[in-house]
Amino acid sequence: MTRAAHHLDDIAGPGSSPVTKDDDMTADTPIPFRRLLIVEARKLVDTRSGTIISLIMVGLVVASVVARGAVAGPKLQTLVGTAGIALGTLLPVLGILTVTGEWAHRTALTTFVLEPRRHRVLAAKCLPPLLAAVALSLFAMLVAVPATAVVAGVRNMPATWEVRPLGLLGWTGGNVLVAAAGLALGALLLNAPAAIVINLSTPVLWAVVGRLGSVGATLAEWLDLNTTAAPLTSGDMTWAESARLATSVAFWIVLPMAAGLVRVLRKEVT
Numbered sequence: 264m265t266r267a268a269h270h271l272d273d274i275a276g277p278g279s280s281p282v283t284k285d286d287d288m289t290a291d292t293p294i295p296f297r298r299l300l301i302v303e304a305r306k307l308v309d310t311r312s313g314t315i316i317s318l319i320m321v322g323l324v325v326a327s328v329v330a331r332g333a334v335a336g337p338k339l340q341t342l343v344g345t346a347g348i349a350l351g352t353l354l355p356v357l358g359i360l361t362v363t364g365e366w367a368h369r370t371a372l373t374t375f376v377l378e379p380r381r382h383r384v385l386a387a388k389c390l391p392p393l394l395a396a397v398a399l400s401l402f403a404m405l406v407a408v409p410a411t412a413v414v415a416g417v418r419n420m421p422a423t424w425e426v427r428p429l430g431l432l433g434w435t436g437g438n439v440l441v442a443a444a445g446l447a448l449g450a451l452l453l454n455a456p457a458a459i460v461i462n463l464s465t466p467v468l469w470a471v472v473g474r475l476g477s478v479g480a481t482l483a484e485w486l487d488l489n490t491t492a493a494p495l496t497s498g499d500m501t502w503a504e505s506a507r508l509a510t511s512v513a514f515w516i517v518l519p520m521a522a523g524l525v526r527v528l529r530k531e532v533t
Contacts, residue, residue, distance in 0.1 A: 294378050299387035303361070307391050312360050316353055317395070323349035324403045328410045337415035337422035339407055343431065346403035347496065350396070350438050351489075352463075355445025358392040359458045362449035362523075372532045381528050389446050396442040400435040430498030437496040440512065444488060447516045450523025453530070488515045 307313040324346045331345040362385070365371040378384055415422035445462060452458045466489055473483035473490075483490055484507060491511040494500040500508070 293380075296383060296387065299378065299383060300390060303387045304391040304394075306361065306364065307357070307395060310364065312364070313357070316357050316360070320349055320353045320357075320399060321402070323353070324399065325406055328403065328406050332410045332414040336418065336420065337411045339411045339422070339424050340426045340430065342407040342410055343404050343426070344434060344496070346400075346407070347434060347438065350399055350403070351441050354392070354396050354399070354438060354442040355448070355462045356459055357395065358389075358442045358445030359449035359455055359462065361388050361392050362446055363453055363455040363458065366453050367455055375532055382524060385450065385524060385527055389443075392442045392446060393439055396438045397435060400438050404431065427498045430496070433495040433498045433500070437492045440488065440492055440495075440516070443520075444515045447519035447523060450527060451519040453523075453526065485510050486514050487511065 307317060327345045327349055328342045332342050335341050365374055365384075365388075374384055375381055411422050411424070445458075448458045448462055449455070452461075469483050469487040469489070472479045473487070474480075485491070488511045491504070491508040494504040495508060
């Protein structure tokens with residue numbers, strides 16, 4: 264069975280027959296959003312790219328927490344935050360591949376024939392990576408707890424168990440934001456290599472912009488998502504910092520996603 268046939272069976276559901284002009288009831292019956300969501304969630308684990316990236320993120324979370332514990336000592340808050348390095352890099356890539364996969368594998372035609380309302384398909388694609396960001400954040404916290412205890416026992420020193428709930432909540436929110444930024448960039452470009460290159464090069468570019476005098480520093484303070492989200496992840500956000508975060512979120516997530524939605528709705532599928 265071809266990839267398109269598998270995709271048709273997943274969306275249409277088991278036991279469904281192909282939609283024809285004579286089958287008015289099937290044609291008029293909308294596909295439940297829950298089914299679309301389940302299909303897109305499965306792609307995170309049953310496609311090659313999704314499986315590889317998910318396994319890499321899990322492995323890097325464990326490795327970074329253990330390595331930081333060996334260097335910095337048994338400090339729970341510190342170990343949890345270390346996992347953000349891997350998640351902040353790969354969660355946007357997961358979002359990009361999730362949105363662009365239909366176009367790269369040429370299954371968009373099958374999907375949009377079965378579900379012509381493209382905005383529902385895009386919404387179903389966006390939710391699993393965001394939920395994965397939350398799940399991986401919780402996984403990092405669970406890994407950090409025994410790692411802190413083991414490091415304390417091996418190094419024969421007291422562990423620091425104090426954590427800031429707002430800091431952990433903000434750190435999780437930051438992971439969700441970077442995943443959403445990847446989704447928005449993927450929807451805007453619909454080209455995985457270009458979107459991944461832009462995503463990975465953006466921190467370097469903002470570092471350069473921030474050194475271009477007062478104007479560059481101001482732009483970085485307001486538009487660099489990594490910079491504006493730092494107070495959120497630390498749990499020390501003020502009203503002024505909230506305004507800067509909202510501006511960068513609008514610039515990197517809201518506007519690209521809106522433009523990407525328009526492009527997905529209007530793009531000719533071949």
